Amino acid sequence: MSTPIPLPPAARLSLVDRAVGLTAVGAARLIALTPPVVLMRLLRLLRTGARPATYREAARAREIVTSVSIMCAGEGCVQRSIATVVISRLRGSWPIWRSGVRHDPFRAHAWVEAEGHPVEEPETTTGYTPILSV
Template identity: 40%
Template sequence: MDFGHVRVVIDYRTGRVRCQVPGRSQDPVVAPRSSWGSDEHIAGTERLGGASSLSAAVALTCVFAIKRSGSESTAMHRLITTLRTAMSLSRRPATFRQATAVVLAVRRAAWWSPGRTACLEESAAAVLLLAARGLSVTWCHGIAPDPVRLHAWVQTEHGELVAEPGSTRAYTPVLVLGDRREQ
């Protein structure tokens, strides 16, 4: 993705993020260790009301297991492959209300998680939980420039952001999975 003042290259097989600044060396430099998440999202910093969902905790545990089941350098590839497979089994689009309820249930479960839980883990768990119910959403991974930051989120088939601040629109989607409008 070329933003003019910086070119960002994401390798979804290895999870490596590299940046190239025009006028400097032509070789991309490795970006600072990426969190694959945004700092602006509340993701576990405040408790959300409502009962915690066991199925949301199971979906989150599956995401952690997928990320840790092999080499760290291929964790993102494994997760994307799993999301694609899960989405291929979905029969009908989730409504905004259904998707929001699942995302909030995952966020409640994430509060008790012993590991890092940010937008990547939350959005992936929401996709898995919805897919287990035969429902689909669109999963997006995007970049925002200046400073360069990454974010993952879900949206409805009509493009409605699910439980996301409006500032999510500042991210340019780089990888979009499950967008039925393109099929």
């Protein structure tokens, strides 16, 4: 699943944020390799007890992810979105994780939403129909 996204500039991170980001990206890589039914179970389990994330919290988590991983900063939308929810959860909140499709032309994409809006995603993300959501 991928939608071309211009690479954002890497943020300057503290050692703690860098370590958290690298850990979340590694965990997300493993989670992304699982079948969809397992992925959904894992994300639902992680979400348990979390409060809804604010847009700002989710955007900061995404910024950390894209600063430590060139794959996540580019076209690795599944890994990026999973790593973003992992970091958010470590901080007590949960943005909505979504995966969806667009039909003309066919594309698939994964992203996170907070406060009813896709977090730091291109405007075209609103054209995707969500298929999976946690």
